Structures are given as C-alpha cells and as structure tokens.
Amino acid sequence: MSDILIVDDERDIRELISDILKDEGFATRLAGNSDDAMAAINADAPALIVLDIWLKDSRMDGIDILKTVKRDNPDVPVVIISGHGNIEIAVAAIKQGAYDFIEKPFNIEQLLVVIRRAMETSRLRRENQSLRRRDVTKSDMIGTSAAFRALVGQLDKVTKSNGRVMLTGPAGCGKEVAARYIHANSNRASAPFVTVNCAGVAPERMEEVLFGRETPERGVEPGLLEEAHGGVIYFDEVADMPVGTQSKILRVLVDQQFQRVGGNDKVRVDLRVISSTNRNLEQAIQAGTFREELYHRLNVVPIPVPSLEERREDIPALAAHFIAEMNASQGLPLREISEDAQALMQTMIWPGNVRQLKNLVERVLILGDGQDAIEARELPGVDEGSGDENRVVLSGALATLALREAREAFEREYLLTQINRFGGNISRTANFVGMERSALHRKLKSLGVVTSAKSGARVAHVDEETETAAE
Numbered sequence: 001m002s003d004i005l006i007v008d009d010e011r012d013i014r015e016l017i018s019d020i021l022k023d024e025g026f027a028t029r030l031a032g033n034s035d036d037a038m039a040a041i042n043a044d045a046p047a048l049i050v051l052d053i054w055l056k057d058s059r060m061d062g063i064d065i066l067k068t069v070k071r072d073n074p075d076v077p078v079v080i081i082s083g084h085g086n087i088e089i090a091v092a093a094i095k096q097g098a099y100d101f102i103e104k105p106f107n108i109e110q111l112l113v114v115i116r117r118a119m120e121t122s123r124l125r126r127e128n129q130s131l132r133r134r135d136v137t138k139s140d141m142i143g144t145s146a147a148f149r150a151l152v153g154q155l156d157k158v159t160k161s162n163g164r165v166m167l168t169g170p171a172g173c174g175k176e177v178a179a180r181y182i183h184a185n186s187n188r189a190s191a192p193f194v195t196v197n198c199a200g201v202a203p204e205r206m207e208e209v210l211f212g213r214e215t216p217e218r219g220v221e222p223g224l225l226e227e228a229h230g231g232v233i234y235f236d237e238v239a240d241m242p243v244g245t246q247s248k249i250l251r252v253l254v255d256q257q258f259q260r261v262g263g264n265d266k267v268r269v270d271l272r273v274i275s276s277t278n279r280n281l282e283q284a285i286q287a288g289t290f291r292e293e294l295y296h297r298l299n300v301v302p303i304p305v306p307s308l309e310e311r312r313e314d315i316p317a318l319a320a321h322f323i324a325e326m327n328a329s330q331g332l333p334l335r336e337i338s339e340d341a342q343a344l345m346q347t348m349i350w351p352g353n354v355r356q357l358k359n360l361v362e363r364v365l366i367l368g369d370g371q372d373a374i375e376a377r378e379l380p381g382v383d384e385g386s387g388d389e390n391r392v393v394l395s396g397a398l399a400t401l402a403l404r405e406a407r408e409a410f411e412r413e414y415l416l417t418q419i420n421r422f423g424g425n426i427s428r429t430a431n432f433v434g435m436e437r438s439a440l441h442r443k444l445k446s447l448g449v450v451t452s453a454k455s456g457a458r459v460a461h462v463d464e465e466t467e468t469a470a471e
Contacts, residue, residue, distance in 0.1 A: 026115075164297065179232070243289060332365040419460035424458020
C-alpha cells in the first residue's frame with residue numbers, strides 16, 4: 001500500500017494524471033478498464049485510487065468498483081473523477097464511501113490538494129487504528145504457578161495457527177486476557193482485535209452489530225465482522241448469542257462472507273475466531289439454546305482457563321501488577337504488600353476470580369492510609385473492632401460442633417487452604433505450618449485430604465470416599 005492507482009478509460013487522461021503525480025513524488029499504476037483495475041487492487045492494494053465513473057467496454061462502472069473496494073479494502077481512499085458529473089452522481093459516490101468527487105476538466109492544483117488530503121486522512125486513520133490496537137492488545141500474563149504455566153504452554157501452541165479456540169472457565173478468570181495473548185503473539189498482531197460482548201447486545205440488534213447495515217439514508221455502516229477483517233473476532237460469553245444469529249455466524253465460518261442487513265452484496269472477510277464461555281455448552285445444546293454445529297466449529301481447540309483458586313500462588317504477583325498498573329494509569333499510591341496481607345489474600349475465597357482481586361486492590365489503594373505497605377487489617381472482611389488482635393473469630397458452623405469435630409473441621413479447612421495456597425507443594429506447606437513432611441502426610445490421610453492434578457497443578461480436596469463415610 002504505497003502507490004496510487006489511476007483508473008480511466010481515456011489513455012491520455014490517465015497518463016497525464018500519472019505524470020503529474022510522479023512529478024510530485026508519488027508512485028503510480030494505471031488501469032484502463034475494470035478487469036485491469038480489480039486485478040491491480042487484488043494483487044496489491046494501493047494507497048489511493050483515482051477512479052473514473054464511466055468506463056467504456058468494462059464489466060463494472062466506477063460506482064461498482066467503488067463498492068467493491070470499500071467492501072474489501074475499506075481503508076483505501078477513492079477520489080472519483082468524471083466528465084459527465086452531476087450532483088446526483090457525486091452524492092451517490094460519497095454515500096458509497098468515496099473521499100471526494102472532481103469533475104473533468106479538472107484543475108491540476110485542485111486534484112493535487114484533494115489527493116494530498118485524502119492520503120493524509122488515510123494515514124491518520126491508520127495511525128489511529130494502530131494506536132487503538134496497541135492499547136487493545138495489552139495482554140499481560142502474570143504468574144508462575146503450575147496451573148498458569150500449563151495455560152501459557154497451551155496458548156503458545158495455538159498462537160501461530162489460525163485454528164479456532166474455545167476458552168472456558170469461570171467469570172473473571174482472565175479469558176479475554178488469554179484471547180488477547182493469542183492475538184498479540186500471532187501473525188495477526190498488527191491487525192484488529194474486536195470483542196463481541198454477546199451478553200451485552202440486545203438480541204434484536206445483534207445482527208446489525210455483527211454484520212453492519214445498508215440504508216438509502218446513511219449508506220454503508222460496517223459491523224464488527226468487517227472491523228475485524230484480517231484480525232481476530234472474539235466472541236465473549238458465546239453461549240449468550242441469540243439462536244437465530246448462531247446459524248448466520250455458522251455460515252460466516254463456513255463461507256468467510258456475509259451480507260449486511262438491508263444489503264445485497266457479499267462481504268468477504270478474513271478472520272480468526274476465538275470464543276469464550278463460563279457455561280457448559282453441551283448442556284446448552286441439550287436445552288436447545290446453542291447449535292451443536294456451531295459448537296463443533298468453534299471448539300476446535302478447547303483451552304480451560306484456571307480459576308484464581310487453582311493458582312493461589314500467583315495472587316501476590318497479580319496484586320503487585322495491579323498496583324503498578326493503577327499507579328501508572330490513575331496515580332494511585334505505589335504500595336508494597338506485607339507478608340501477612342499476602343498470606344491472607346492467598347487464603348481468601350475469590351468467587352469473582354482475578355477481576356475480584358483487581359477490584360479489591362483498587363479499593364484498598366483508594367481507601368488506604370498512606371504509602372506504607374498494605375497490611376492485612378486493610379483487607380475487606382478483617383474485623384478491626386475486635387479488642388484482642390490474637391483472638392480467632394469462631395464461625396457459626398464450628399460453634400455448633402463438639403470439640404473433636406470442630407478441631408478436625410478446622411484442621412481440614414486450614415490445611416486445604418494452605419496446600420492450595422502453595423500450589424499443592426507439600427514440602428512448602430509443611431515448612432509454613434511447622435510440621436515434618438511425614439507428619440503432615442499422616443495428618444492429611446487422617447483428615448481425608450488428598451491432592452490431584454487439575455489444570456496442570458496439584459489441588460487439594462477432600463477424598464470423596466472419606467466424605468461419604470463421614471456422612
């Protein structure tokens with residue numbers, strides 16, 4: 001995209017324009033009919049097209065070429081010229097996306113001014129899109145836990161392909177960050193990453209949002225699929241996509257083309273598709289709310305994204321990352337996190353996963369007192385009003401049990417939490433709780449606590465047989 005394509009059926013006119021532009025330092029290509037013009041555009045999209053509306057002995061006229069260019073190469077500006085111009089043709093050309101319209105015989109200075117402005121506008125638009133993409137494709141993957149490393153290993157395997165990926169996991173666990181990581185490390189990294197919030201778009205508007213629309217009043221309005229052309233389209237929470245739209249998306253995946261709402265032309269797109277869901281799509285298929293064919297098209301490479309509970313080891317690093325990020329973006333204090341606060345955060349329950357952790361960090365930074373390290377007492381749920389700092393607050397459930405049962409319940413929950421905090425590492429857990437490793441193993445066996453592999457990490461849980469026997 002570095003030269004100007006001049007399309008005119010009059011040889012003298014196209015050569016005259018070419019000579020003028022070459023004198024101004026532009027490179028040019030010439031085409032005398034629609035077939036040559038489309039061949040040149042398809043071979044290598046030009047930086048700008050000077051296009052005559054009336055083309056003798058051609059299958060397509062200038063308006064037809066304009067529509068095709070704006071469909072397949074929307075970033076290429078088109079300047080229309082014609083010796084038979086009138087206001088109706090000018091309006092039609094502008095509605096179809098032409099940058100400007102000039103009548104023959106044209107003033108050379110006027111033509112140069114229009115071309116320079118069109119080139120500058122196109123350059124600024126590309127720079128703006130590039131800046132937006134650079135911001136959008138932030139894909140900081142933070143962590144060192146086994147579950148995190150397993151996730152990154154799977155993501156790295158799919159970055160260089162165009163295979164469709166289905167990311168699964170609970171809400172807030174970082175599925176979109178994983179999708180952006182795939183995009184940022186792929187050969188489409190410089191192309192758009194466009195998110196479709198399937199749960200946030202009204203069902204009756206979904207098709208216009210995705211496919212765009214054409215109306216006599218407003219002309220062509222591209223949808224998200226066109227915006228993502230050449231890059232990645234990310235269907236966030238795809239289970240919420242309306243059933244009627246699902247069949248049309250299935251057709252897009254098969255044909256790589258579609259029609260805008262209200263339009264007749266086929267729009268070709270080159271897309272990589274990444275989807276995510278926190279629901280069981282196989283159950284949705286059984287319930288009739290998700291098309292089985294679409295599921296199999298999207299679920300080519302399934303990748304589970306672990307919850308924060310499965311990667312508690314990463315909580316201190318994630319919290320520190322969010323603190324640095326909020327300091328840079330919002331000017332919030334750049335505070336460290338005390339060891340007690342880190343330990344408490346690693347034992348907390350996180351139903352909202354990484355998103356909840358980020359919100360907690362922001363709250364503490366906003367409401368915190370000064371620049372000192374964040375202390376455990378600043379975290380939500382810590383009772384600052386208890387008179388004795390060393391007193392453990394007894395839960396209602398434990399208070400109803402006999403001493404032996406309460407002790408076992410406490411020890412079981414305490415050790416489950418500590419083992420998961422250290423990513424299933426028994427040696428580190430034994431060191432922290434102050435027990436010999438062999439003694440800890442005996443204690444875990446007596447409590448019915450076992451560890452098993454999940455998402456690439458060791459996760460502690462109560463043995464089902466022990467739990468059944470206790471009942």
